[in-house]
Amino acid sequence: MLRHLLKLTWQRKTRNLMLSLEILLAFAIVFGIAAFGLRYLQLYRMPIGFDGRDTWSVQLRTDGAEEAIPADVYATLRRGLMELPEVREVGFASYSPYRNANWTTTWKSPVTGAKVRTNIMQASDGVAAALGIPLVRGRWFSSVDEGAAVEPVVLNRRAAAALFPGVDALGRQLTDTEDGATRTRRVVGIVDEFRHKGPLMAPDNFVMTRFAPLARKDRVTTVLLRVAPGTPRAFEARLNERLKLLRNDWTYEIAPLPAKRAAIMKEQLVPLAVVAIVGAFVLAMVAFGLFGVLWQNTTQRIPEIGLRRALGARAADIYRQIVAEQLLLSSLAMVVGLLLLAQLPLTGALGASLDWTVFGAAALVSMATIYLLSLLCSLYPGWRASRLDPVDALHYE
Amino acid sequence: MLRNYLLTAWKVFMRRKLFTAINLACIVLTLVVLMVTTALLETAFFPTGVEGKSGRFLQVYSIYSESADRGTQRTSRLGWKTVERHLKHLPGLERVAALTGANQVSVYQGDRVSELDMRRVDADYWKILDFKVLGGRLPTEDDERAGRMVAVLNETSARRLFGDAAAPGRRISVGGQSFEVIGVVADVLHMNAYADIWAPLTTFPSTDYRSRETGDFTALLLAKNAADLPRIQRDVERAALGFVSDDPHRFALTRFWGDSKLDVFARELLHNYDQADSGGARVLALVGAAMLLFMLLPALNLVNLNMGRTLERSTEIGVRKAFGATGLQLAGQLVVENVLLCLAGGLLGLACTQGVLWLLEQSHLIPYLEVGVNLAVFGCGMLLAFVFGLLSGLVPAWKMSRLDPVHALKGNA
Numbered sequence: 032m033l034r035h036l037l038k039l040t041w042q043r044k045t046r047n048l049m050l051s052l053e054i055l056l057a058f059a060i061v062f063g064i065a066a067f068g069l070r071y072l073q074l075y076r077m078p079i080g081f082d083g084r085d086t087w088s089v090q091l092r093t094d095g096a097e098e099a100i101p102a103d104v105y106a107t108l109r110r111g112l113m114e115l116p117e118v119r120e121v122g123f124a125s126y127s128p129y130r131n132a133n134w135t136t137t138w139k140s141p142v143t144g145a146k147v148r149t150n151i152m153q154a155s156d157g158v159a160a161a162l163g164i165p166l167v168r169g170r171w172f173s174s175v176d177e178g179a180a181v182e183p184v185v186l187n188r189r190a191a192a193a194l195f196p197g198v199d200a201l202g203r204q205l206t207d208t209e210d211g212a213t214r215t216r217r218v219v220g221i222v223d224e225f226r227h228k229g230p231l232m233a234p235d236n237f238v239m240t241r242f243a244p245l246a247r248k249d250r251v252t253t254v255l256l257r258v259a260p261g262t263p264r265a266f267e268a269r270l271n272e273r274l275k276l277l278r279n280d281w282t283y284e285i286a287p288l289p290a291k292r293a294a295i296m297k298e299q300l301v302p303l304a305v306v307a308i309v310g311a312f313v314l315a316m317v318a319f320g321l322f323g324v325l326w327q328n329t330t331q332r333i334p335e336i337g338l339r340r341a342l343g344a345r346a347a348d349i350y351r352q353i354v355a356e357q358l359l360l361s362s363l364a365m366v367v368g369l370l371l372l373a374q375l376p377l378t379g380a381l382g383a384s385l386d387w388t389v390f391g392a393a394a395l396v397s398m399a400t401i402y403l404l405s406l407l408c409s410l411y412p413g414w415r416a417s418r419l420d421p422v423d424a425l426h427y428e
Numbered sequence: 429m430l431r432n433y434l435l436t437a438w439k440v441f442m443r444r445k446l447f448t449a450i451n452l453a454c455i456v457l458t459l460v461v462l463m464v465t466t467a468l469l470e471t472a473f474f475p476t477g478v479e480g481k482s483g484r485f486l487q488v489y490s491i492y493s494e495s496a497d498r499g500t501q502r503t504s505r506l507g508w509k510t511v512e513r514h515l516k517h518l519p520g521l522e523r524v525a526a527l528t529g530a531n532q533v534s535v536y537q538g539d540r541v542s543e544l545d546m547r548r549v550d551a552d553y554w555k556i557l558d559f560k561v562l563g564g565r566l567p568t569e570d571d572e573r574a575g576r577m578v579a580v581l582n583e584t585s586a587r588r589l590f591g592d593a594a595a596p597g598r599r600i601s602v603g604g605q606s607f608e609v610i611g612v613v614a615d616v617l618h619m620n621a622y623a624d625i626w627a628p629l630t631t632f633p634s635t636d637y638r639s640r641e642t643g644d645f646t647a648l649l650l651a652k653n654a655a656d657l658p659r660i661q662r663d664v665e666r667a668a669l670g671f672v673s674d675d676p677h678r679f680a681l682t683r684f685w686g687d688s689k690l691d692v693f694a695r696e697l698l699h700n701y702d703q704a705d706s707g708g709a710r711v712l713a714l715v716g717a718a719m720l721l722f723m724l725l726p727a728l729n730l731v732n733l734n735m736g737r738t739l740e741r742s743t744e745i746g747v748r749k750a751f752g753a754t755g756l757q758l759a760g761q762l763v764v765e766n767v768l769l770c771l772a773g774g775l776l777g778l779a780c781t782q783g784v785l786w787l788l789e790q791s792h793l794i795p796y797l798e799v800g801v802n803l804a805v806f807g808c809g810m811l812l813a814f815v816f817g818l819l820s821g822l823v824p825a826w827k828m829s830r831l832d833p834v835h836a837l838k839g840n841a
Contacts, residue, residue, distance in 0.1 A: 046735060049823075053728045060725070092531070093636075268536040268601075275604040280634035282603050284532055286543075312461055313725055316454050320729030323450040327736035 036352075036359050043328075050324055051364035054401060057317040058368040061400050064310045066393035067303055070384055074231050080187065080224035081128060082163025083288040085119075085262070088127035089254040089274065090284035102244035104278070109157070111277045112256065117266055120257035122157030123242055127253045128227045129291035131298065138207045138238070140194045147193045149236035152227065153251050156241070161255040169201050169220030172241040176219070183219040183241050190236035191221055216240065229292055231299045233384060314404065321357075321408040329353060329416040336416050337424025346417040353413035354406065361405040365398055430764075437765040440741070448769075451733055455773030456780055458726040458816065462719055463781040463801070463809045464788075469715070470808075471799045472619070473690045478557050479618040483654050485556060486686035487620065488515060488647040488664060492701035493679035500678060503701055505529065507640035508629075510684075511647045514667045518649065520656060525552040525648040530623045535589060536601045544585055544624035546602065548632060556650045557621050564596030564611035567628050571610075575630040579607035584796070585624040586612045605633065615796040619689055620648060622796065641674050649686060661686045665704065723816055730820035734766065738828045746833050755829030762828055766821030767814060774813030778806060 040047055093100075109121045126132050136151045158164070159171035167188070176183045181204060191200035200218050207214055225237040242251055258266065267285050274283045329336070336349055375381055376390045441448040475482055491510060494501045511526045518524070530545035551569040559566065562583055571578050579600065586595040586609070595609045607627060616622060629637075637643055651660055664686035673679040683702055687695060691706035698707040738745075745758060782801050789797050801809075 046732070049728065049732050049735065053725065053732060056725045056728065263539075264541050265539040267534055267541050268539075271534065271536070271604050280636070282533075282633060285534060286532075309461060309722075312457055316457050316726050316729055319450045319454050320726075320732055323447055323733045324736060326446070327733075327740075331736075 033359075036356055039356065040360060040363075046324075046328075047360055050321075051360055051367075053317060053320060054361050054364035054405075055368045057314065057404075058365050058397055058401050059372065060310055060313055061397040062368070062372055062393050064303075064306055065396040065400075066385060066389055067306065069389050069392050069396070071231055071300075071303065073389060074233065077226075077230075077234065078224050079226045079230055079232075080164060080222055083128060083292070084163075085258050085260050086162055086288045087256045087258055087262075087270070088286055088288060088291065089256065089270070090127065091252040091254065091278075092282045092284060093252070099248035099250045100244070101248075105155075105244050108254065108274075108277055111273060112254070112270075115270070115273060117258045117262045118256050119259060120157050120160040122159075122161035122255045123155040123251050124158050124253045124255055125153040125242070125251045126227070127255065127288075127291065128162065129229050129288060129295045131228060131295060136207055136238075138194060138205055140196075141203065141205050142195050142198060147190070147236065149190050149193075149238045150225075150227070151238050151240065152225075153242040153249070154239050155251075158239075158255055161257040163257075164222055164225070166220050167223050169218070171220055176241055177243065177245065181215055181217045182243075182246075184216040185220040185222060185239040186218055187222050187225045187237040189224075189234055190238055191218070193236050229295050229299075231296065314400070318404055318408055321405065322412070325353070325357060325409050325412040326415075329412045332416075333419060333424050336419055337421050337426075340419065340421035341425060349419075350413045350417040353416050354409045357405045357409040358402065361401055365401060369394060433761055433764050434768070436761070437768055440737070440765065441769070444737070444740075447733060447737065451730060451769060452773050452776065454726050454729050454733075455770050455813070455816065456777045458723060459774055459777035459809060459813055460780045460784055462722065462812050463777060463805060464784050465719070466808045466812075467781065467785060467799050467801060467805045470802075470805055471617075471797075473688075473693070474804070475618050475689075476802070477618075477798070478559055478614075478616045478621045480558060481556060481650065482689060484657075485648050485650040486657060486660055486664070486688065487692060488649065488684050488686055489692045490696070490701060491642055491682060491684045493673055493682045494702070495678055496680040502642070502679065503699075504642040506645045506647060506684070507643035508637045508645055509639055510641050510671070511645055512638075514671060515647045515649065515664070518660065518663045518667065520652065520663075521649055521660065522652050523552045523556055523648075523650040525556050525650075526550050526629065526645050527553050527620060527648070528629075528644045529646070531644070533603045533625070535625075537589065542585075542588060544602075545622070546625045546627065547623040548627050548629050550629050553626075553648070556648050557618075559616070559621070560614040562612045562614055563594060564609070566611050566613075567626075572628040572630050576628070577605065577607045577631055578610045578628065580611040580613055580626045581609055582613055582615045582624055582796075584615050602627075605631065607631070615798075617794065617796040617798065619692075620646065657686075719812070720815075723812075723819060727816060727820040730766075730816075731823045734762075734820065734824035735827065738762070738824050741828075742831060742835075745828055745831050746835075749831070749833035759825035759829040762825040763818065763821040766825075767817035770813045770817030770820075771810065774810050777813070778809055781805075781809070 105123060109123075112118050112121045125134065134151050135148055138147050138149060139145075140147050154172070156172045156174065159166070164171070166185075169185070171185065172183055184205075186194070186200060194200065194205055195203060201221060202218060204215055204217050207216070222237075222239075224234060225239070226232040226234060227237075242249065256270075264287070270285055271283055274281075339349060339352075340346075372394070373390070376385050376387055488506060488511075490503050491506050492501070492503045505528075506526075508526065511524070516524050527549040528547050530547050532543055533546040535542045535544055551567060551572045554566045564580075566580060567576075567578055579602070581589070581595055589595070589600060590598055595612050598609050600607050600609060602625065649660060649664070651657055664684065668682055668684045671682040671684075673682055685691070685695065685704065685706070687706055688708070690708045690711070694708040694711040695701065695706040697711065700707045748758060778801060785799050785801065788794065789799070
């Protein structure tokens, strides 16, 4: 039966070539969108490395000033904010989580000597408590580190594995070579993960350095506050009032982290929504086209169908033939498509964003979509063909 | 001759109404997507209305500095000092305005917190951009000089803050500073005009901004007429070459450019801060290529449908061939038919585009979007339809022209 169908398909190869090309293209588009969406789902289910549900961020806007802020200003800010009854903890960081920004630096691995690029964030002693960062091993920064000869860093697991492959990173030293000056640091703690841009950020190497305004003149402009659970949004007005009392010439951008999380998720999901809408348009067009072509095909093959009916084929057989032929054609196109698309994870062209899990799931989703589409489009032409009266069909033309 | 083609085309289209409908639906769907994109791009880069003078002004958006060995680089918005010293006094300009980016601020009303986007702008800003004033007035040079704490709201924000009550005359607390609302303007999305709330520059909590070479400012340079723009671009380039940084050891070379909207977008996208060419042409070419690529699948679809129809018409083709029509003439006829269908689809698509854009505006998916189909979009749409018709008509036409008349007459191609 299959051989017979293959023969029938081969005999109409020019027309079928164009049709399969179209199905192939549609398959590739659906695959792309499915892979995009499934990768996001995969990322969403990974841990992000901090809690942040009861954390607020305050961005200090100093109107273009770029000079260092003295250590006593930070001390005053911290003291002044801790006095508020809602505030449980205050930390300073170079940027807030859920912000679409990248700060990176290059480190030299002391084990292999290779250059390793990582995200970097300066964070004060209070940040781990303010954000709710669980440490897997070691400890977070504290006043013990004040004035220490070697500055402490905290790595995520991925960065530890990249910088110290095969050895335990805790307690070891590493150097960075930014700005020409070489600085040595010591690993004091390891966190499981830290994905500052939120649940849709691809896992990356992350290094946190200690913010120590006493030791070195510096400037970080994000304050992270741990507030009491259930603090209402109206707290913002009082917080702003307090900040204005502490420093009147700055302005403050205050936002609870859950609000920032919702905003960045929306921003990251918009491209997916746009391609999905365009993809839906494309699929609708393919459905129209497929339906039209199948209709034409069955119309042209009326004499053939009449002959089969006259020789004893039942209506259901005809119906099955039309649908099976279409599904066969779709399968052929998709096999070619899969062979082409499999090159992506094979060559690693897209890195971790298209691993075999995502590839397999996306292939399944897109195959199901195309099969469903083919089935829907061939149902009516097939039904129409099966309803033909053999006598009329033989006399057609 | 063309009349004959038209008549035949009409007859063919009417004979198979379902296919004509399917063909049209494909064409309309494709063109709607492309025309909505075109209309959005047109509004973004060549707007009418508030930023209608875009053809006459340039904007200096970023300032780029690098060290002598190119090891340290810095890109940022402009500082007030840079605008004041290097751009305000360029010769032959009608006006120069400085505006900050639209930054998020919180407006406190008792227990309520509303998040709005705020710009601080100078008095010339209101003269370069043609805002539609719905109530009250716009800030003047006098307000700016006196440092009055006044603010302008847009329509949506005024309604959000004060309901249906008149906003002018009311006071609001923006991030701890108290402002008097003096005017309400219509909502607008354009690049420099977008904001919810505007205040004069002099309402900054401190005057530090006046001494910064980098900051949060963009400058708009309004020329007396569009022909002056190339000269002004050269002047801006020269001004950048004469720029001496506050920290000349760290940043030996500074660049900034007078750009059109498309140039600003392309420069930010491609990071072409250190060369005169913004890459705008490249971005446009990429957009065009993406559009052609998007047309590929529906074109293939149409090819499939048309091929079926060609076979149905083999008798007609046989007769015409037998009477001496050349392959080229036949191919021409089919292409003309196809292009006609596409143009009809284009017209239909234009109506649908209008509908989609209206829906998009109503949905508030993009805040303050106001986009319409104008002559340029119409022309673009028709051009797209024409290209699409050619693209999808050529293969079937070529196949049709190669039919052997003897076989074609018998109807078994």
